[in-house]
Amino acid sequence: MEIINIYAIVFGSILLSLAFIKALYYVSPWKNVLAIFISKHLTYPYIIHRHHFCGPWTRASVFLHLCYYASNLTCLLFAVSSVSDIARRAGVLSLINMVFLFVAPSLSFLADILGISLQMCRRIHRSTAWISIFLLAIHIFGILIAEKNTLSFQDAPNLHALIAGSAAATIVLLCFPIFRRLAYECFLKFHEALAALYLYAVWRHLPPNQLLALYCVYACVGAFTSTLCLQIATFVYRNGLFMSKGYPRAYIRCGIIPANADKTKDVENAVIVRVALPRPMKLDAGQYINLWMPTVGIFSWAQTHPFMVISWSTETQSSLDLFIKPRKGLSAALYERALKAPEGSVSFATFITGLHGISQPIDQYQTVLLLVNGPGIAAALSYVRKLIRGYNTSFSRTRRIHLVWELKTLGLAAAAEEFLDSLLEEDTFADGYIFTTSIYVESGKVFEVGNHNRGSVYQGHPDYDEIIRAEVLGDFPNSKTNSKAEHERMTVADGFIDSEKNGKGQGWKMLVMVSLPGKQRDRVQSIVREYLQDGVAMTELEFQPD
Numbered sequence: 001m002e003i004i005n006i007y008a009i010v011f012g013s014i015l016l017s018l019a020f021i022k023a024l025y026y027v028s029p030w031k032n033v034l035a036i037f038i039s040k041h042l043t044y045p046y047i048i049h050r051h052h053f054c055g056p057w058t059r060a061s062v063f064l065h066l067c068y069y070a071s072n073l074t075c076l077l078f079a080v081s082s083v084s085d086i087a088r089r090a091g092v093l094s095l096i097n098m099v100f101l102f103v104a105p106s107l108s109f110l111a112d113i114l115g116i117s118l119q120m121c122r123r124i125h126r127s128t129a130w131i132s133i134f135l136l137a138i139h140i141f142g143i144l145i146a147e148k149n150t151l152s153f154q155d156a157p158n159l160h161a162l163i164a165g166s167a168a169a170t171i172v173l174l175c176f177p178i179f180r181r182l183a184y185e186c187f188l189k190f191h192e193a194l195a196a197l198y199l200y201a202v203w204r205h206l207p208p209n210q211l212l213a214l215y216c217v218y219a220c221v222g223a224f225t226s227t228l229c230l231q232i233a234t235f236v237y238r239n240g241l242f243m244s245k246g247y248p249r250a251y252i253r254c255g256i257i258p259a260n261a262d263k264t265k266d267v268e269n270a271v272i273v274r275v276a277l278p279r280p281m282k283l284d285a286g287q288y289i290n291l292w293m294p295t296v297g298i299f300s301w302a303q304t305h306p307f308m309v310i311s312w313s314t315e316t317q318s319s320l321d322l323f324i325k326p327r328k329g330l331s332a333a334l335y336e337r338a339l340k341a342p343e344g345s346v347s348f349a350t351f352i353t354g355l356h357g358i359s360q361p362i363d364q365y366q367t368v369l370l371l372v373n374g375p376g377i378a379a380a381l382s383y384v385r386k387l388i389r390g391y392n393t394s395f396s397r398t399r400r401i402h403l404v405w406e407l408k409t410l411g412l413a414a415a416a417e418e419f420l421d422s423l424l425e426e427d428t429f430a431d432g433y434i435f436t437t438s439i440y441v442e443s444g445k446v447f448e449v450g451n452h453n454r455g456s457v458y459q460g461h462p463d464y465d466e467i468i469r470a471e472v473l474g475d476f477p478n479s480k481t482n483s484k485a486e487h488e489r490m491t492v493a494d495g496f497i498d499s500e501k502n503g504k505g506q507g508w509k510m511l512v513m514v515s516l517p518g519k520q521r522d523r524v525q526s527i528v529r530e531y532l533q534d535g536v537a538m539t540e541l542e543f544q545p546d
């Protein structure tokens, strides 16, 4: 690309950014109306619902994808002279898009750099990868058509093109969900190895006169190396690697299943991990760490796993608590080791990366409804603690926190009882009792969790329609003190609500935070869409159980 073209692009971008900032200033008085309009018509409704291989796609995501594809196709086809010209452009465009895929060694780290959630970062990664592959396919077919008589795989560049193409095809094949579910860690390592092979083969394939394409490869390597160094530096700092205090250590035990639980059923349990840190750290609610425990099993040195931090404090923390549901891999190994430990607890040398994840702004909502399923509770606990602390110290507007937790059996709830109890104990300031729980259990014996009498346990599935409607109307008779009248008294006194408008007056806002399997999440999103004008919004927590 000529230097004048680069100048024109940079100059044009600056002018456009200035115009955009000015436009934002003009629309700011209508930002609430605009936000509701965009949510109601673009970001909440789905065009394509969730299916096994694709979706869900909202109107906004379809629109953005179309724009993305259209801009790439314009660059590909504008004033094109021949098939080989299309093929050459497709190759370069594919590499330009691919730079994003190599920017950081882990998506968690990249999401932190960009200030977006891990889910969002995964979506962008996926979309960029698909368009790169699409353009690569055009490049390959274009070259096959244009050079069908002269193409020979004896030449080193063409041989490397074949290797790159095969690596890309294998990456696509491995992306089928079955491989991820079968052995996630193997999938991840293969994916990374194939990506590295692809980049190397592309570099060897490119002729020296393809400067822009070569710059893209160098940009991938440069960006990757820089972020890797940054990540290593953070890793060394967080784990206190050159400190005299030693490394982090994880103390692992199983949750306590009470005697009145139904032992005949397949009662779920949890692994409770406390990571003692050599260097205390300050974290925000809703953040997670990646745990590397090299000595737990034969292959555990090659794995890192993300887990939400359930502890939260305004101060720096010298230990982090995690709540883990055992699956089949490392989490199951931890459970087995803790179960067999003679003292009921076992410890391992551990390293962490992070803190990762963005913390949602929650203080301005009068009601916060947390809808979680199974291990999704781990994503909610730190927020609940922060909200209660905010109420106790008059730093937050929240006057009601309702945790709705759906479970297969009550085992997980029993394992989490100590954490729920400690939250309920903290929630007694000025007889506020702002925190209430509703636990729905699919099967097994229903028994009382804790002895605080501040929540309900039901058999069956939660009716999210009814739960959200009740919260909007302030109609929650089961709550200890937060009856509708009390709720309105508190919020009217704080000047957030107009009781005559049945709890939906100016300024009242409710946030629905979800950590649910995909189908339930979609359902809640469509329910919340109906209440957007009433001040209800929804947000997805960093961890969504499947």
Ligand SMILES: Cc1cc2nc3c(=O)[nH]c(=O)nc-3n(C[C@H](O)[C@H](O)[C@H](O)COP(=O)(O)OP(=O)(O)OC[C@H]3O[C@@H](n4cnc5c(N)ncnc54)[C@H](O)[C@@H]3O)c2cc1C
Pocket: 118, 180, 181, 182, 183, 184, 185, 288, 304, 305, 306, 307, 308, 309, 322, 323, 324, 325, 326, 327, 328, 329, 330, 331, 332, 375, 378, 379, 542, 543, 544, 546
């Ligand atoms: C941001 C985030 C926070 C999480 N927080 C928690 C939590 O607090 N408590 C909890 O119980 N679970 C949490 N999880 C899920 C947890 O990380 C995985 O279930 C765990 O890694 C399983 O380990 P395993 O070897 O036993 O899994 P396996 O039995 O081998 O696999 C079970 C499933 O876990 C997922 N998984 C496995 N390894 C990883 C990995 N390295 N990264 C992402 N997903 C993986 C895959 O979907 C896989 O299908 C979180 C996941 C994410 C993405």
